[in-house]
Amino acid sequence: MSGLTEDQKSRLLERFRSLSLGSAHLSAAHARMLVAEVDAVLGGVVEPEPRAEPVVPDGVVTIACDGSCLANPDGPTGWAWVATDGRSDSGGLANGTNNIGELLALINALEAHPDTALHLQLDSQYVLNSATKWIPGWKRKGWKTASGKPVANVDLMRRLDELLRAREEAGIPTTWEWVRGHNQHALNEEADRLAGEAARLAR
Amino acid sequence: MSGLTEDQKSRLLERFRSLSLGSAHLSAAHARMLVAEVDAVLGGVVEPEPRAEPVVPDGVVTIACDGSCLANPDGPTGWAWVATDGRSDSGGLANGTNNIGELLALINALEAHPDTALHLQLDSQYVLNSATKWIPGWKRKGWKTASGKPVANVDLMRRLDELLRAREEAGIPTTWEWVRGHNQHALNEEADRLAGEAARLAR
RNA sequence: GGACACCCAGUCAG
DNA sequence: CTGACTGGGTGTCC
Numbered sequence: 001m002s003g004l005t006e007d008q009k010s011r012l013l014e015r016f017r018s019l020s021l022g023s024a025h026l027s028a029a030h031a032r033m034l035v036a037e038v039d040a041v042l043g044g045v046v047e048p049e050p051r052a053e054p055v056v057p058d059g060v061v062t063i064a065c066d067g068s069c070l071a072n073p074d075g076p077t078g079w080a081w082v083a084t085d086g087r088s089d090s091g092g093l094a095n096g097t098n099n100i101g102e103l104l105a106l107i108n109a110l111e112a113h114p115d116t117a118l119h120l121q122l123d124s125q126y127v128l129n130s131a132t133k134w135i136p137g138w139k140r141k142g143w144k145t146a147s148g149k150p151v152a153n154v155d156l157m158r159r160l161d162e163l164l165r166a167r168e169e170a171g172i173p174t175t176w177e178w179v180r181g182h183n184q185h186a187l188n189e190e191a192d193r194l195a196g197e198a199a200r201l202a203r
Numbered sequence: 204m205s206g207l208t209e210d211q212k213s214r215l216l217e218r219f220r221s222l223s224l225g226s227a228h229l230s231a232a233h234a235r236m237l238v239a240e241v242d243a244v245l246g247g248v249v250e251p252e253p254r255a256e257p258v259v260p261d262g263v264v265t266i267a268c269d270g271s272c273l274a275n276p277d278g279p280t281g282w283a284w285v286a287t288d289g290r291s292d293s294g295g296l297a298n299g300t301n302n303i304g305e306l307l308a309l310i311n312a313l314e315a316h317p318d319t320a321l322h323l324q325l326d327s328q329y330v331l332n333s334a335t336k337w338i339p340g341w342k343r344k345g346w347k348t349a350s351g352k353p354v355a356n357v358d359l360m361r362r363l364d365e366l367l368r369a370r371e372e373a374g375i376p377t378t379w380e381w382v383r384g385h386n387q388h389a390l391n392e393e394a395d396r397l398a399g400e401a402a403r404l405a406r
Numbered sequence: 407g408g409a410c411a412c413c414c415a416g417u418c419a420g
Numbered sequence: 421c422t423g424a425c426t427g428g429g430t431g432t433c434c
Contacts, residue, residue, distance in 0.1 A: 066411095097412080126410065180410090181411065273418085275420090275424045301425055302417075302426055302427095305418085329425080332426095383416090
């Protein structure tokens with residue numbers, strides 16, 4: 001009924017990193033993610049009940065995207081994505097906003113998987129709605145907001161639109177899921193950690 | 204360079220309790236406070252350097268307020284205040300939050316000193332800012348938070364406002380000081396002790 | 407008016 | 421290390 005000790009965690013982490021799965025080995029990000037899972041399960045934090053999660057078909061890669069911004073307007077900003085195919089990436093800039101971080105996470109995830117069917121997990125309704133709902137309307141109205149003001153972060157929005165149109169034209173499936181932030185969702189938590197780390201490094 | 208042994212502490216405590224200062228004698232709370240001071244000084248924990256502390260004018264009573272809550276939301280909750288006039292009080296309730304404890308400490312201290320110029324020491328910025336900054340704004344906006352949600356613990360906040368307005372109308376001076384928690388600040392430590400005791404008794 | 411996110415600060419505890 | 425109670429602020433959209 002209890003979780004792992006710190007010692008057990010680090011030993012597990014080392015073990016996971018040295019494992020071979022087929023020809024590949026686990027990334028550091030995924031090893032940490034797995035340790036967190038084991039810890040949660042052993043600690044009774046997650047019930048073994050069937051989870052009401054979307055069923056992701058075989059061959060589809062799930063990616064969690066997240067951003068971070070210390071001192072929100074204009075502070076050090078980080079972005080990160082973590083995928084179930086074992087890949088992950090992150091980066092930062094010296095000045096940005098929380099929403100720029102979230103946008104960059106998605107854009108970088110898409111750029112890294114141009115030919116892969118994806119299931120995208122975001123915690124930002126701003127980015128999720130931009131990608132799935134608002135961009136078409138903005139384009140029709142010359143990138144103007146509902147209240148007539150220019151859409152923020154237009155350059156990033158245009159790039160996002162470009163990437164999504166390319167996927168659509170190539171017939172590459174893309175599905176979306178909103179996940180609440182900080183909800184012991186292993187993929188998202190790891191993306192959160194990496195994004196925060198990247199923001200701190202960009203300081 | 205070393206502090207007191209437990210034996211030394213209890214002997215000191217007994218000694219302090221039997222002392223006469225003018226016609227009064229030390230309360231148990233203040234005796235413990237003094238012993239803690241001696242211990243800290245002998246242990247080299249506090250430097251004998253001149254401290255940058257507010258100078259409290261003669262006739263002004265300093266009061267440290269503190270709250271405690273075991274198992275934070277909804278657990279046994281205690282409050283306490285300790286004053287330099289030798290008085291102190293504490294109490295508890297079966298269910299509360301940490302912040303309710305801190306609020307009750309201040310409210311009870313004010314109620315016990317309606318006509319005394321006070322210097323109030325709090326470790327809770329939540330309560331300190333409520334009392335000195337936020338209440339006026341909340342009243343203007345119908346007790347709504349900056350993010351539009353109803354202010355928590357409104358009943359206690361209203362009572363606090365009432366007490367402070369009464370003091371102001373009567374022209375009774377009130378000054379405020381934030382002290383970091385658990386910083387060998389004798390008055391605060393004693394209030395902390397009493398609040399914890401009260402919480403355990405309320406269990 | 408609503409929603410999500412990013413922080414900052416303090417406290418209470420395990 | 422974990423979690424909760426509370427407040428302030430900004431970024432963004434409808």
